[in-house]
Amino acid sequence: MQIMNHDAAPFLDASKLLGDPAALRTLAVRDGYLFFRGLLPAADVLRVRRDELAVVERYGWRAAGQDSLGGGLNIDALNAVPEAQMRTDIGVSIVAYHDVQRLESMHRLPHHPRLLEVYRALFGSEVLVHPRHIARMITPHPCMVPTPPHQDFPLIQGTANTWTAWIPLGDCPRELGALTVCRRSHESGYIPVVHAPGAGGIAAQLCPQEQDWVAGDFAIGDVLTFPSLTVHRALPCQFRDQIRLSLDVRYQSVDEAVEAKSLLPHCALTWAEIYTRWHNVELQYYWHRLPLQMSPWDETLLQPKRRIC
Numbered sequence: 001m002q003i004m005n006h007d008a009a010p011f012l013d014a015s016k017l018l019g020d021p022a023a024l025r026t027l028a029v030r031d032g033y034l035f036f037r038g039l040l041p042a043a044d045v046l047r048v049r050r051d052e053l054a055v056v057e058r059y060g061w062r063a064a065g066q067d068s069l070g071g072g073l074n075i076d077a078l079n080a081v082p083e084a085q086m087r088t089d090i091g092v093s094i095v096a097y098h099d100v101q102r103l104e105s106m107h108r109l110p111h112h113p114r115l116l117e118v119y120r121a122l123f124g125s126e127v128l129v130h131p132r133h134i135a136r137m138i139t140p141h142p143c144m145v146p147t148p149p150h151q152d153f154p155l156i157q158g159t160a161n162t163w164t165a166w167i168p169l170g171d172c173p174r175e176l177g178a179l180t181v182c183r184r185s186h187e188s189g190y191i192p193v194v195h196a197p198g199a200g201g202i203a204a205q206l207c208p209q210e211q212d213w214v215a216g217d218f219a220i221g222d223v224l225t226f227p228s229l230t231v232h233r234a235l236p237c238q239f240r241d242q243i244r245l246s247l248d249v250r251y252q253s254v255d256e257a258v259e260a261k262s263l264l265p266h267c268a269l270t271w272a273e274i275y276t277r278w279h280n281v282e283l284q285y286y287w288h289r290l291p292l293q294m295s296p297w298d299e300t301l302l303q304p305k306r307r308i309c
């Protein structure tokens with residue numbers, strides 16, 4: 001099931017197809033992912049990186065002697081955090097993650113017009129941006145394990161036509177633990193899972209023919225996106241003193257069903273607690289203004305079941 005970095009083919013850059021929704025959809029249906037070089041302006045991404053790193057700094061986990069964008073870690077300080085206090089799906093402590101979830105900039109970036117343009121083209125309708133953003137802050141803390149191969153569908157549910165945008169908050173070469181996708185794995189439909197360590201806690205049981213991995217070195221502004229049946233995983237980070245910052249953001253058509261948890265914060269805070277210090281109200285509770293259709297949660301999708309290949 002595991003692959004090495006060098007086994008993967010490079011991502012195909014779909015940037016030239018922006019402005020041609022039909023061609024974009026055809027490629028998405030064929031490969032089960034789209035990769036866009038330089039989709040987002042670097043300055044907009046760096047604002048979020050700086051804000052997240054300021055949180056890391058406040059907890060004493062950033063190495064001294066770097067500017068506000070440097071991802072070097074004080075690994076001894078971080079490793080002193082007991083596992084019980086860590087978000088093992090994120091990479092920092094539970095309280096530090098709360099501070100990151102309070103960041104207005106982190107919640108604003110997913111609404112960037114360049115992202116909305118992509119999803120309007122894919123869905124042919126208005127877009128629901130799930131407010132439940134995940135801010136991965138992957139560190140070499142001993143409790144951390146690279147994200148196993150999985151589909152997002154059993155974890156998100158709602159419509160299978162929900163798309164994830166994986167947005168690295170800075171350059172993210174393969175060696176820093178970038179995301180990789182299994183091309184055309186969306187064609188397999190829902191894949192039965194087993195429990196696995198790492199973010200999400202499940203792994204898709206891949207058959208031998210499902211090993212067509214694509215990967216790449218991300219530069220700031222690049223975005224990888226895929227529907228919720230596409231299998232993806234994180235490459236192992238080769239650095240012992242660097243943090244990998246990225247966002248997982250979900251998008252779907254407003255005309256399709258959404259599961260209730262997708263509208264909740266990705267932590268124990270309430271939205272009111274998250275919004276306490278925000279300047280702008282227009283991105284608060286915006287989904288309340290949309291006529292959403294809800295779908296029920298199906299716990300059986302997360303229960304281990306043997307797959308026959």
Ligand SMILES: O=C(O)CCC(=O)C(=O)O
Pocket residue numbers: 136146147152164165166179199232233234246247248249
């Ligand atoms: O960044 C990671 O390690 C996991 C990301 C992921 O699984 C996702 O975006 O759905």
